[in-house]
Amino acid sequence: MTADVSVIIPTYNRSAMVLEAVESVLGQTHASFGLIVVDDGSTDGTFEELSRINEQRMRVVRIANGGPAAARNHGVAIANAPMIAFLDSDDLWMPQKLERQLAFMRAHHDCAISQTDEIWMRGGRRVNPGLRHRKRAGDIFVDSLRTCLISPSAMIMRIELFRSLGGFNEIMRAAEDYDLWLRILMNHPVGLLDEALVTRRAGHPGQLSATIPAIDRFRILALTKLLADERLVGERRFATAAVLREKCGIYAGGLTRRGEIARAKFYDNVREGALAWSERPDSELPRAIETMRAMLTNKAAQSVIPSKARNPVSSINA
Structure with missing residues (x-):
């Protein structure tokens, strides 16, 4: 039986954090999903740690290091559900995230992409995002030009939309999500489930924004x-x-x-x-x-x- 949503976690050298991310997906309530974890050529034993998990709903694949865009694209290429959701390997989901978001998408048949609100953590402490980062629904194209207003870990979209646009641009080792969201927002409004169902964790070693210069x-x-x-x-x-x-x-x-x-x-x-x-x-x-x-x-x-x-x-x- 095909799941309602394919969840894709790209990861690179985050053996401890990705296990927590995986646990937050496997703990989802009342949601039909398949989980694909794409190890982007880790060298810290991430693939071996993930391979020890015995879970029928989960598939672990390993690819040569190509960056998060390539890892996410690979995950979508082998996904078979009508919807896809991404989770960054340093973020976490609340147990009701998929259940609530799938219900939202079923209730809004014309909605091609939606997201939830988030809790922001930096260095283990909760922080409040600025007003410019506030999530909103509808046509947010112009607002998104200066500030990336869709978070990969908070969104869900119909797989046909992703594939019709060719996915993430693999040349882009950073800001690949900014690029894709703008291409989507040119023609599609975004839906918003105004509940904080994602914990976004920042301020840790190896965070992409701190390792890629001149984003x-x-x-x-x-x-x-x-x-x-x-x-x-x-x-x-x-x-x-x-x-x-x-x-x-x-x-x-x-x-x-x-x-x-x-x-x-x-x-x-x-x-x-x-x-x-x-x-x-x-x-x-x-x-x-x-x-x-x-x-x-x-x-x-x-x-x-x-x-x-x-x-x-x-x-x-x-």
């Missing part, structure tokens, strides 16, 4: 890709271009302070290009995207020849 470079790529989509129009397009300009300015400033002048000029040129892209994409936009992708995958040389201000793309010789 804004991934967000800049996500925003630039959005502007290449001609379906993005009106207020949403202007807002996307405005946030792109902000982030490029900040990131270029940081590169300049570190002496990476050529790259700083490239992002300054992208910042200028966003003025034109706020109206419509042009022939320079795909070149900018490919240059960013090359830099993120280390396929580009260090020297960058900046173009004139109106031509926002700098050439990088591979």
Whole structure:
């Protein structure tokens, strides 16, 4: 019998925390689920610890290290339920999380994605998120440009939606969720079950946001890709271009302070290009995207020849 939801936990070198996350899933009440844990090439015995768990609803797979985007995509590729839910390996679910959220999705047939509220913990102590992080329902695309307002551990979505968008962008070693949520929010409102059914744990060693430098470079790529989509129009397009300009300015400033002048000029040129892209994409936009992708995958040389201000793309010789 097919489960109602496939739960996917990606993990890398978190042998203790992932066992707690798994326990919080297996303790779910009155919910039909299958659990897929994807070990992303751990070297701390995580896979061996997980393999000792004798649970029919749980499957453990091991892949070569490719980052959380690749791990989640692999989990969805082998999932067979009509809905999917993710749980980061450092987070926990309340026992009623799936039961309550599945009931919400059944009651809202037109809802393709929803999430619950969360409890935030940092360094073992409860903290209150700022107002800009407050969860809300409906069309949250513009608000999500500056602040990622969907949490992987709190959401549930219909698997067809995930697959129709191609899943997470595996080039992005960070902010891959920011990228996917924006692509979803372009066309779908988000539902909200206003109950704190997830515990989000931060402030521990190995947290991704503390180990990946300059995460804004991934967000800049996500925003630039959005502007290449001609379906993005009106207020949403202007807002996307405005946030792109902000982030490029900040990131270029940081590169300049570190002496990476050529790259700083490239992002300054992208910042200028966003003025034109706020109206419509042009022939320079795909070149900018490919240059960013090359830099993120280390396929580009260090020297960058900046173009004139109106031509926002700098050439990088591979």
